[in-house]
Amino acid sequence: MSDPTALQRAKASLFSPSTRQKLLAFGSLVGLMVFFSVASPSFMQMDNMVGILQATAVNGVLAIGCTFVIITGGIDLSVGTLMTFCAVMAGVFLTYWGLPFPVGVAAAIFFGALSGFVSGVLIAKLKIPPFIATLGMMLLLKGLSLVISGTKPIYFNDTPEFPSISQDSLIGYFLPGLPIPNAVLILFLVAILSSLILNKTVLGSYTFALGSNEEAVRLSGVNVDRWKIIIYSLNGAICGVAGLLIASRLNSAQPALGQGYELDAIAAVVIGGTSLSGGAGTILGTIIGAFIMSVLTNGLRILSVAQEWQTVVTGVIIILAVYADLLRKRK
Amino acid sequence: MRWNRELLGIAIGVGLSAGLTGTSVAAEETYIPLVSKGFQHQFWQAVRSGAEQAGKDYKVKVTFEGPESEAMVDKQIDMLAAALAKKPNAIGFAALDSKAAIPLLKKAQAAKIPVVAFDSGVDSDIPVTTATTDNLAAAGLAADKMAELIGKSGEVAVVVHDQTSRTGIDRRDGFLNRIKSTYPNIKVVSVQYGGGDQLKSTEITKSILQANPNIKGIFGANEGSAIGVLNGAKEMKRKIVIIGYDSGKQQKAAIRDGSMAGAITQNPVGIGYKTVEAAVKALKGEKLPKVIDTGFYWYDKKNIDDPKIAAVLYD
Numbered sequence: 001m002s003d004p005t006a007l008q009r010a011k012a013s014l015f016s017p018s019t020r021q022k023l024l025a026f027g028s029l030v031g032l033m034v035f036f037s038v039a040s041p042s043f044m045q046m047d048n049m050v051g052i053l054q055a056t057a058v059n060g061v062l063a064i065g066c067t068f069v070i071i072t073g074g075i076d077l078s079v080g081t082l083m084t085f086c087a088v089m090a091g092v093f094l095t096y097w098g099l100p101f102p103v104g105v106a107a108a109i110f111f112g113a114l115s116g117f118v119s120g121v122l123i124a125k126l127k128i129p130p131f132i133a134t135l136g137m138m139l140l141l142k143g144l145s146l147v148i149s150g151t152k153p154i155y156f157n158d159t160p161e162f163p164s165i166s167q168d169s170l171i172g173y174f175l176p177g178l179p180i181p182n183a184v185l186i187l188f189l190v191a192i193l194s195s196l197i198l199n200k201t202v203l204g205s206y207t208f209a210l211g212s213n214e215e216a217v218r219l220s221g222v223n224v225d226r227w228k229i230i231i232y233s234l235n236g237a238i239c240g241v242a243g244l245l246i247a248s249r250l251n252s253a254q255p256a257l258g259q260g261y262e263l264d265a266i267a268a269v270v271i272g273g274t275s276l277s278g279g280a281g282t283i284l285g286t287i288i289g290a291f292i293m294s295v296l297t298n299g300l301r302i303l304s305v306a307q308e309w310q311t312v313v314t315g316v317i318i319i320l321a322v323y324a325d326l327l328r329k330r331k
Numbered sequence: 332m333r334w335n336r337e338l339l340g341i342a343i344g345v346g347l348s349a350g351l352t353g354t355s356v357a358a359e360e361t362y363i364p365l366v367s368k369g370f371q372h373q374f375w376q377a378v379r380s381g382a383e384q385a386g387k388d389y390k391v392k393v394t395f396e397g398p399e400s401e402a403m404v405d406k407q408i409d410m411l412a413a414a415l416a417k418k419p420n421a422i423g424f425a426a427l428d429s430k431a432a433i434p435l436l437k438k439a440q441a442a443k444i445p446v447v448a449f450d451s452g453v454d455s456d457i458p459v460t461t462a463t464t465d466n467l468a469a470a471g472l473a474a475d476k477m478a479e480l481i482g483k484s485g486e487v488a489v490v491v492h493d494q495t496s497r498t499g500i501d502r503r504d505g506f507l508n509r510i511k512s513t514y515p516n517i518k519v520v521s522v523q524y525g526g527g528d529q530l531k532s533t534e535i536t537k538s539i540l541q542a543n544p545n546i547k548g549i550f551g552a553n554e555g556s557a558i559g560v561l562n563g564a565k566e567m568k569r570k571i572v573i574i575g576y577d578s579g580k581q582q583k584a585a586i587r588d589g590s591m592a593g594a595i596t597q598n599p600v601g602i603g604y605k606t607v608e609a610a611v612k613a614l615k616g617e618k619l620p621k622v623i624d625t626g627f628y629w630y631d632k633k634n635i636d637d638p639k640i641a642a643v644l645y646d
Contacts, residue, residue, distance in 0.1 A: 042416055042417045042418060045416065047415075048416040051409070051416055054409075055409045058405065152495055167434070246405055249405060249431075250404055250405060250408070250428065250431040252430065252431060254402065254404050254405075256401075257402045257403060257405070258402075260400070297409075298413050301396070301413040301414070302416060302417055304364075304394045307395075307396050
């Protein structure tokens with residue numbers, strides 16, 4: 001009270017649009033968790049919580065990649081099949097060629113970045129709209145995964161350390177009561193690194209600037225094309241991490257998998273408050289969005305809600321989340 | 332702005348309660364969730380109805396779930412994990428990739444939850460039994476019918492959905508082996524794979540007909556393949572003996588109007604029923620056979636409306 005300006009400032013920051021969005025999303029997540037805990041005793045159990053965390057890891061990592069692209073005002077429809085392609089490439093390096101484990105990990109991330117680079121070039125240099133360029137990449141990568149793998153899953157039986165990427169628990173090793181799988185640890189590492197890139201680096205500043213006003217950025221003498229290509233490549237590399245997570249979880253690269261995952265990732269980004277028209281968004285919001293989706297899916301399953309209705313409810317939630325976001329922006 | 336959040340909260344509540352009506356689980360009731368390979372396809376809905384019927388007959392609670400496509404191995408694993416979290420008494424499982432599911436199945440075993448495999452087997456000794464169609468024998472029956480209809484001699488071909496899945500391999504080999512062993516005057520001129528896609532199978536059929544002017548009959552090894560064969564023959568205006576597999580509206584109509592000679596139907600309702608029945612028996616400690624054959628039938632114009640056949644066909 002003695003310092004009204006400080007109080008006002010605190011209030012202003014608490015109720016600033018981006019904070020409000022995060023509170024809204026976070027509030028919905030907490031609300032859902034409370035609802036499901038009350039509705040079913042099976043929900044709030046360590047096993048089930050670990051299951052939810054595990055189920056969020058792949059979609060969460062994909063969604064983080066998408067967040068960058070969507071903030072620039074672009075879109076990437078290829079993230080699902082790109083993830084699969086990276087998993088297949090890891091399989092080629094580790095199982096077909098018998099190369100050491102770290103080489104396989106590096107290969108997945110490298111091919112992810114390379115594919116992202118190609119998307120970036122198509123969009124920035126050839127001026128193909130992102131929706132179409134990445135739609136093409138989605139199909140191209142899906143086909144390549146099937147061709148390279150001979151349409152059969154590639155198993156990682158010769159690389160015993162591979163499943164540990166996502167299934168073992170480093171946290172559980174130190175804290176036996178908390179068997180959180182490594183996949184979740186990796187999700188949070190990727191989230192923290194991405195948040196730093198987005199908020200503390202030039203790359204992050206240009207990501208926001210491109211989404212707000214690309215022309216202004218171009219006119220101020222910035223090489224817009226180069227930054228776009230870098231952002232799509234970064235997104236690709238992040239998808240490579242998702243590819244490692246899913247392959248490690250299944251102990252196999254499943255070549256037919258992947259299509260449809262891009263929509264889950266985009267939904268998580270949008271629920272988390274990132275605007276599809278670009279210029280605004282946060283990694284934290286995306287993570288919360290991904291958790292809202294998996295808590296919802298898991299909770300409805302735990303309550304044995306008929307599967308048709310699970311899909312209906314998920315659709316309603318996505319529409320509501322985006323509408324709430326629009327209302328906030330109109331004020 | 333506060334009302335935004337409230338609005339969202341209310342709407343979530345409304346949405347959930349709409350979906351929840353009458354689906355909560357009573358604590359003492361025996362609960363058996365089935366995690367299947369699919370959900371949207373009519374075949375799986377028929378499996379589901381069989382399982383629900385058995386649930387009624389044996390007074391157990393049954394739920395049925397499956398991923399949107401048979402490629403989504405990880406989604407199926409999540410479903411299995413959620414099903415186990417509900418601490419069920421037993422579980423039914425049709426694995427998309429049995430190796431990927433082993434850690435969770437081991438968990439079920441450790442928790443003394445009997446697992447009944449259905450549709451396709453699980454490469455492991457954890458399941459107490461497997462309720463499935465004997466696809467080899469079923470395709471053998473298709474070969475017998477084909478031979479009968481073409482007078483035991485001449486050229487035939489097979490359009491299969493794929494060469495990697497268990498059902499694809501078994502149906503192809505069941506048909507080919509029977510022809511080879513029993514009908515020396517029948518020659519299989521072509522075996523092609525159309526991914527179960529109607530359009531692709533149509534194109535394949537047309538090229539087979541183009542290349543083999545004397546061909547007498549084609550066997551389509553699943554619903555999509557059979558429809559493809561049917562369309563291909565129609566577009567080429569060729570009169571051949573077509574034998575299909577499973578049912579579905581189009582296939583049933585073709586059998587009624589005579590453009591398809593007949594088809595093998597599995598018993599999807601029976602698969603669902605036997606899975607739940609086996610789970611109930613396992614819970615009572617009864618001994619179960621390693622494989623439960625859920626049966627298959629030949630159906631054509633004459634017996635399509637027979638109540639026994641009509642019960643296992645789906646639209």
